[in-house]
Amino acid sequence: MAKNILTTLRMATGILTSLLLAGVSGNVLAMSPFQASYQFAYNGKNVGSATRTLSKNGNDWTYVFAAKAAALASASETSRFSFDNGKISANSFSRNSKVLIHNSTMNINFNPATKTINTRKDDKARSFPWQAGVLDELNAELQVREDLKNGGLKNGYAIADAKEVESRQFVKQGNETVKTAFGTFDTIKVVMKHDKAGKNSVFWLAPKLDYLPVKMTHQDGKTSYSMSLTGYKN
Structure with missing residues (x-):
């Protein structure tokens, strides 16, 4: 069970990062630091919590996701990047996870000067071609927001993982009112496409x-699994 909980925590990270800000906004706002907290439920039972924190120092930005499922599993991810004229340039990404006494790590380094992306997952190292605009799982959500503010979403976003760069897509499906521990919100409902039957991801x-x-x-x-907002600070 511990392994399944950790897997879902890590899946939540990847899916949320590519969809966090998918919608249409009439207000152009600058990207700014924030912190959000969530309750995490697995198969209908509350088993843990998670936080997402965006901070900056000059033009160096850091985005951190951290989650914990009781005493069974934990995971954290950190994205470092720069931001200029509405475009994010990925610098590095790291992930650390633990299930009971078993640890796993992943690191990605983006090297535009040498046109390579170097990755290491546990003891397996890989290298593949860098491409302009490639993102990681965390900073992708921020690029989506900036694109919405400046004209609209792209057909797909190139996102690097341990093995390759792949394109991700998502669609908007109407509006709904959602009640959370932090309050009730009017939301835009977004669904991420999956090729696998019986697999469904929905975001408000x-x-x-x-x-x-x-x-x-x-x-x-x-x-x-599900995640529901419990706190937010901008």
Whole structure:
């Protein structure tokens, strides 16, 4: 069970990062630091919590996701990048996870000067071609927001993981009111496309909180998880 909980925590990170700010905003706001906290549920039972924190020092930005499922598992991810004229330039990404006494790590370094992306997952190292605009799982959500503010979403976003760069897509599906521990919000409902039958990811994004996801659910066969907002500070 511990392994399944950690897997869903890490899946939540990747899915939320590519969809956090998918929607249409009439207000052009600058990207700014914030912190959000969530309750995490696995198969309908509350088992842990998570936080997402964006900070900056000059033009050096850091985005951190941290989650913990009781005493069984924990995971953290950190993205470092620069930001100029509405475009994010990825510098590095790291992930550390633990299930009971078992640890796992992943690191990605983006090297535009040498046109390479170097990765290491545990003891397996890889290298593949760098391309302009490639993002990591965390800073992708921030690029989505900036694109929305400046004209609209792209057809796909190139996101690097340990093995390759892949394109991700998502669609908007109407509006809904969502109640959370932090309050009730008018939201835009967004669904991420999956090729696998029985797999479904849904996100509810609140314009009032700069399109932060106040709720998300993921179903994969008999396994499900959800995250619901418990706090937000800008």
